Amino acid sequence: xxxxxxxxxxxxxxxxxxxxxxxxxxxxxxxxxxxxxxxxxxxxxxxxxxxxxxxxxxxxxxxxxxxxxxxxxxxxxxxxxxxxxxxxxxxxxxxxxxxxxxxxxxxxxxxxxxxxxxxxxxxxxxxxxxxxxxxxxxxxxxxxxxxxxxxxxxxxxxxxxxxxxxxxxxxxxxx
Amino acid sequence: xxxxxxxxxxxxxxxxxxxxxxxxxxxxxxxxxxxxxxxxxxxxxxxxxxxxxxxxxxxxxxxxxxxxxxxxxxxxxxxxxxxxxxxxxxxxxxxxxxxxxxxxxxxxxxxxxxxxxxxxxxxxxxxxxxxxxxxxxx
Numbered sequence: 001x002x003x004x005x006x007x008x009x010x011x012x013x014x015x016x017x018x019x020x021x022x023x024x025x026x027x028x029x030x031x032x033x034x035x036x037x038x039x040x041x042x043x044x045x046x047x048x049x050x051x052x053x054x055x056x057x058x059x060x061x062x063x064x065x066x067x068x069x070x071x072x073x074x075x076x077x078x079x080x081x082x083x084x085x086x087x088x089x090x091x092x093x094x095x096x097x098x099x100x101x102x103x104x105x106x107x108x109x110x111x112x113x114x115x116x117x118x119x120x121x122x123x124x125x126x127x128x129x130x131x132x133x134x135x136x137x138x139x140x141x142x143x144x145x146x147x148x149x150x151x152x153x154x155x156x157x158x159x160x161x162x163x164x165x166x167x168x169x170x171x172x173x174x175x
Numbered sequence: 176x177x178x179x180x181x182x183x184x185x186x187x188x189x190x191x192x193x194x195x196x197x198x199x200x201x202x203x204x205x206x207x208x209x210x211x212x213x214x215x216x217x218x219x220x221x222x223x224x225x226x227x228x229x230x231x232x233x234x235x236x237x238x239x240x241x242x243x244x245x246x247x248x249x250x251x252x253x254x255x256x257x258x259x260x261x262x263x264x265x266x267x268x269x270x271x272x273x274x275x276x277x278x279x280x281x282x283x284x285x286x287x288x289x290x291x292x293x294x295x296x297x298x299x300x301x302x303x304x305x306x307x308x309x310x311x312x313x
Contacts, residue, residue, distance in 0.1 A: 016308070023304060024184045024238060027297045028231070031191030031240040033290050034198075035227040041238075139293055150300050157307050164311070 012160045018048040019153045026146045033137045040137045188298040190230065190240030195291040197243055198225050202284045209275045212263040219253045220273040
């Protein structure tokens with residue numbers, strides 16, 4: 001099972017990406033604190049984190065061990081698909097049907113997440129009715145958001161470290 | 176995450192630091208010249224300031240912080256003070272002084288200082304986050 005491209009790593013990667021994007025946007029807001037007519041921006045990081053971690057659950061809807069079993073199963077289907085494709089005869093109806101079935105099975109196993117679903121750069125400009133030079137950056141709000149983002153980022157890093165140390169100890173114990 | 180984005184984050188904060196510092200220069204210059212009656216162009220000193228402008232494209236990826244432009248206030252009328260003894264006094268005895276409100280300049284100065292501090296905080300936070308990311312290697 002390829003744990004580095006399917007396991008926890010891409011999810012944490014994605015979370016770190018969205019958090020650093022948010023941090024960047026907040027920095028941009030603070031940089032424009034005295035810019036006339038500037039409207040504060042934000043990134044919908046909760047939606048993205050929600051997607052990432054709900055797909056975490058959704059793959060199994062169950063516990064971690066079962067998720068690994070799913071990954072294993074998926075691998076089997078992939079293997080099967082590859083073999084079927086290798087012996088593919090053009091125009092053979094039954095063959096095509098089989099390929100379709102297998103890829104459906106694969107899909108059922110891992111709903112996962114698509115890159116476009118997790119587009120982290122949903123910046124929402126706050127829209128006001130008028131075009132006045134009023135600037136709606138609230139510095140304390142931005143600072144709060146910033147430390148929130150930073151804490152979440154640190155948390156994600158700690159979580160990643162923890163997972164890596166688990167993997168590492170699994171490798172060590174096997175020797 | 177592409178490597179550039181870390182430094183983009185630093186760049187955003189540093190653009191603001193530059194802009195606020197530049198503003199501070201202008202404020203200092205205005206205060207220093209609050210009573211200047213002679214300039215190279217002739218007449219009293221004229222107040223100068225900068226205006227901030229957002230530096231960004233259409234996407235969130237293209238956020239680049241803040242830019243600034245110099246703003247001149249040519250149309251502002253000089254402040255007239257009656258002082259016939261002054262070497263630069265007009266024939267009617269009034270002296271043209273720059274119309275600089277010291278209180279306004281002080282307020283702008285405090286604003287610039289606070290904005291500068293806020294951006295330093297953001298920079299420090301971005302730096303801490305980047306350093307933290309290196310901890311994954313530990």
